[in-house]
Amino acid sequence: EAAVTQSPRNKVTVTGGNVTLSCRQTNSHNYMYWYRQDTGHGLRLIHYSYGAGNLQIGDVPDGYKATRTTQEDFFLLLELASPSQTSLYFCASSENPGQNTLYFGAGTRLSVL
Amino acid sequence: QQKVQQSPESLSVPEGGMASLNCTSSDRNFQYFWWYRQHSGEGPKALMSIFSDGDKKEGRFTAHLNKASLHVSLHIRDSQPSDSALYFCAASLFTGGADRLTFGKGTQLIIQP
Numbered sequence: 001e002a003a004v005t006q007s008p009r010n011k012v013t014v015t016g017g018n019v020t021l022s023c024r025q026t027n028s029h030n031y032m033y034w035y036r037q038d039t040g041h042g043l044r045l046i047h048y049s050y051g052a053g054n055l056q057i058g059d060v061p062d063g064y065k066a067t068r069t070t071q072e073d074f075f076l077l078l079e080l081a082s083p084s085q086t087s088l089y090f091c092a093s094s095e096n097p098g099q100n101t102l103y104f105g106a107g108t109r110l111s112v113l
Numbered sequence: 114q115q116k117v118q119q120s121p122e123s124l125s126v127p128e129g130g131m132a133s134l135n136c137t138s139s140d141r142n143f144q145y146f147w148w149y150r151q152h153s154g155e156g157p158k159a160l161m162s163i164f165s166d167g168d169k170k171e172g173r174f175t176a177h178l179n180k181a182s183l184h185v186s187l188h189i190r191d192s193q194p195s196d197s198a199l200y201f202c203a204a205s206l207f208t209g210g211a212d213r214l215t216f217g218k219g220t221q222l223i224i225q226p
Contacts, residue, residue: 004156031212033213033214035216040218041218042119042201042216042217042218042219043157043201043216043219044216045213045214045215048213050212056213058213059215090156090157092156094214096212098144098145098205098206098207098212098214099145099162099164099207101159101162102147102149102157102159102203102214103159104156104157104158105156106155106156107155107156
């Protein structure tokens with residue numbers, strides 16, 4: 001099965017702090033995604049990419065930056081973290097998101113105090 | 114506006130019973146529909162896809178798609194305690210470029226032993 005690895009698994013930071021969430025996939029998938037999951041909101045797309053150097057804006061991009069450095073690695077950056085960004089973050093990858101399965105990582109739980 | 118709406122928010126079914134989950138899309142451009150399942154503490158995993166009108170059966174799971182009414186449903190027969198999870202409906206359109214999957218808010222399914 002396709003492997004998507006997220007790090008760290010848990011992170012606590014303070015308001016105004018700088019946070020980087022990492023994601024690596026070893027399946028040579030073109031597409032990679034960052035979602036946040038909040039109770040009552042389901043999974044909401046933050047940013048995504050369909051190849052190294054490519055970036056696309058999702059539905060809830062405010063306060064987040066992303067960078068796709070290689071085919072395998074996709075990073076989510078919170079440069080001035082706020083309590084509203086306390087959430088469970090998932091990275092996912094896919095060959096083609098419509099017709100092919102999205103493979104999710106185990107998630108990163110972020111708390112902004 | 115939520116483009117993918119799920120109902121009910123929560124559903125309790127006795128073990129061995131039938132669970133029925135519903136999903137409605139507000140975007141007629143969606144072509145591909147998926148059901149994902151998330152057990153507590155894990156990332157979501159693809160359960161099944163349906164791309165054509167009608168029924169698709171995989172074991173105890175049957176998905177039904179009606180593109181004219183933009184309605185997708187998932188039926189689980191002979192429900193097992195291991196089916197207790199959060200179920201997401203997701204939809205995608207094919208653009209040949211920056212494709213993405215849009216998720217609903219989820220239905221929490223509880224199977225009562």
